[in-house]
Amino acid sequence: MDTKPFTAGPGEDAVVITRVADGHWHALEDDLVVGRGHARHRPDGRLFVSIDAWRDATFDRLAEAMLAELPAPLYTVVDEADAELTTAWRRAGFTIRRREWEYAMPTDPRATGLGAVLPPSGVTLVPAGQADESLLRAVDRAIRDEVEATVGWQSMPAEVIPHLEGDTIVDPSKYAVAAAADRYLGLIRVVTAIRPRIGLVAVRAGERRRGIARALLAHALGTLHRSGFAEAWTEVHESNRAASALFEGIGARPMSSNLELVR
Numbered sequence: 001m002d003t004k005p006f007t008a009g010p011g012e013d014a015v016v017i018t019r020v021a022d023g024h025w026h027a028l029e030d031d032l033v034v035g036r037g038h039a040r041h042r043p044d045g046r047l048f049v050s051i052d053a054w055r056d057a058t059f060d061r062l063a064e065a066m067l068a069e070l071p072a073p074l075y076t077v078v079d080e081a082d083a084e085l086t087t088a089w090r091r092a093g094f095t096i097r098r099r100e101w102e103y104a105m106p107t108d109p110r111a112t113g114l115g116a117v118l119p120p121s122g123v124t125l126v127p128a129g130q131a132d133e134s135l136l137r138a139v140d141r142a143i144r145d146e147v148e149a150t151v152g153w154q155s156m157p158a159e160v161i162p163h164l165e166g167d168t169i170v171d172p173s174k175y176a177v178a179a180a181a182d183r184y185l186g187l188i189r190v191v192t193a194i195r196p197r198i199g200l201v202a203v204r205a206g207e208r209r210r211g212i213a214r215a216l217l218a219h220a221l222g223t224l225h226r227s228g229f230a231e232a233w234t235e236v237h238e239s240n241r242a243a244s245a246l247f248e249g250i251g252a253r254p255m256s257s258n259l260e261l262v263r
Helices: 056-069 083-091 133-149 212-226 241-248
Strands: 015-021 024-029 032-041 047-053 074-079 095-106 124-126 175-179 184-191 197-203 231-237 253-262
Touching: 015 056, 024 056, 032 056, 047 056, 056 083, 074 083, 083 253, 095 241, 124 212, 133 175, 133 184, 133 197, 175 212, 184 212, 197 212, 212 231, 212 241, 231 241
Parallel strands: 047 074, 197 231
Antiparallel strands: 015 024, 024 032, 032 047, 074 253, 095 231, 095 253, 124 175, 175 184, 184 197
């Protein structure tokens, strides 16, 4: 732990920035905490930072201290409606890397219209936690290569950017899959830690337009509905019109937009 203080300059407010733990900073004024900064690695290996401070000057001093100690590149995510916070990160040298729309959708099949949706002939759905891990990783790699060869993997949701070794399967138990006899054709990832969120739904290029994505959504949302969840959430990159159309077609509503910034 580095507790060396970062002190305001002459003529400025008496704010002292201290690194109180690994990835955790405090801004102190007269021994009171007037701001906090955090840094943590996401599962994809990237380092994300956040700052909570009431005053611009305190934010700027926290940012200065944190950026002096952390390796680049650094990332942060803000609600696009929060213009003040976006401006603060821009002052710290961050630029907009991507924009994602956040959607909320019902899980009730009567609202989504997915109650009667079944997978196409020859395709079965394997529930989350029951997928063969080697086949799961194979379809993940195949889909990732297909996306990278077309629109680029940067168009996928931020949390499924590959690890340094190129693997995007962080927790296999979160994935349900669409299976043929000898391989998997598509996958869907659902996380329910805070609120149900669909982190990814994707199908091999040669298997699209067969209704597999809708069948995976019907399965995932139906499972959530039976578990007592009324809504699920997802994020869609602004350029991914096909995904937006898929979710809007089952009653999803755009609720906000998030900006990912990078320095």
